[in-house]
Amino acid sequence: MTQGSRYDLLVVGGGINGAGIARDAAGRGLSVLLVEQDDLASHTSSSSTKLIHGGLRYLEYKEFGLVRKALQERETLLRAAPHIMWPLRFVMPHMPNLRPAWLIRAGLFLYDHLARRELLPGSRGIDMRRHAAGEPLVDSITRGFVYSDGWVDDARLVVLNALDAFERGATVLTRTKLVGAVRASGEWHARLERPDGSRLEVRAGAIANAAGPWVGDLLHDALGRGAHHSVRLVKGSHIVTRRLFDHDHAYIFQNPDKRIIFAIPYEREFTLIGTTDVEYHGDPADVAITEDETRYLCESINRYFKRKITPADVCWAYSGVRPLLEEERADNPSAVTRDYRLELDANSGEAPLLSVFGGKITTFRKLAEEALDRLSTVMPIAKGAWTAGAPLPGGDMAHAKFEPFAAKFANEHSWLPADLARRYARAYGTRARALIGSAKALSDLGREFAPGLFEQELRYLRDVEWARCAQDVLWRRSKIGLHLAPAILQPVANELDAWFARHPAADTRQRAPSALAS
Incomplete structure (x- = not known):
């Protein structure tokens, strides 16, 4: 330009x-x-709870229009990018001292019927003593509910x-x-x-x-x-621990303070826990989780799981500032x-x-x-x-189905390790073929900077996705940083920054359309 x-x-x-x-x-x-x-x-936008959802708890604040609009969008988005978005079943344990079962059933009925569903199954009650989701929970939890929403790689x-x-x-x-x-x-x-x-x-x-x-x-x-x-700035913080359960369902927990806390399978080896709602008055660029928020999230989870966690179990944490629409009626940040x-x-x-x-x-x-x-x-x-x-780019899969595409991609590139082939398919969808290019062996992908991170992918992220430094690659375009041992994370980041410095991006990603450029 x-x-x-x-x-x-x-x-x-x-x-x-x-x-x-x-x-x-x-x-x-x-x-x-x-x-x-x-x-x-x-x-x-990279600091969310990473859910495509109607917002079950917003029904409690009578936000029926918002919930309906979000539920309508849910399946539209799941079809648009099945590689980075997929259905997720949520388990809500029933705690009689918080919300009565009839109220939860009524809310889930509304949630199931406020918008048309084609991809997602409806809600139902479950016996925690027989369902796999009950095994990690304290023995006093015997009943619960399960319903559907979606997951998204937000960044x-x-x-x-x-x-x-x-x-x-x-x-x-x-x-x-x-x-x-x-x-x-x-x-x-x-x-x-x-x-x-x-x-x-x-x-x-x-x-x-x-x-x-x-x-x-x-x-x-x-x-x-x-x-x-x-806008009213409200900070939401999340923590990530090693995996707390083995099944593929997520949990939604009701806290005594009426906050909702999620525990979500994350990056195969981890559990994502969040979020907090704290009024924020600083520079949004400087937002960070506090010790009090970390303790709050740990204590919230410990009410439900047999295995207790402490702040020492946190592998990673992140915070984001939500710019919520200011309204006079909402004194509680959770109600905004x-x-x-x-x-x-x-x-x-x-x-x-x-x-x-x-x-x-x-x-x-x-x-x-x-x-x-x-x-x-x-x-x-x-x-x-x-x-x-x-x-969306990479989402043009037959019938918007990820698993058949992932199997076909892995078969087409049988020389790729299975985990790497699946990560490429998940992150890039049908564009994974463009990332691979003419490579026929791992050696064709160039230098391996970290397990599964090759120079070929760096070039793609630089030339196609505007990546310019280690943070862009390790924490936004991917979550590879979460999988690296602390001892090697910083050296890898330094090497990536040095690579970007030696191989700056060309200007081809910054063009002025000629029709109206004069």
């Missing part, structure tokens, strides 16, 4: 909402520039949306900050800044502010605007709505500004669709909604 390039839409924020909006817009024929001040999914979901946007003509600039923009002559004149301090000026017909926790700061500091809505609002600033003759407040990962596609529909009322957009039936 060049100084003064013009786009129809400048999207600010490389989290799930920004990437989703960029994808939808590019697919409708707009020239799009997506800018993210750090890496894609480097904040909130990869963001990357795949950005990749689809790029392949439909969008320009994607990571580590690029919008430092200011003004309206002039019916368009936005925006100033961008790169890590080396260099500045770039572009023009845009409209701006979509999807900066997540920074949505208000961007409005005030970079755009000089106010807003009718605001997970719904979203789109605020359109578009006075006659002025370039439009659309800002996103709130939201959850499950409803990102619908949010993006609504954002473009709103923008179409104030700017020319020839094409309509299209994403509901479109697979």
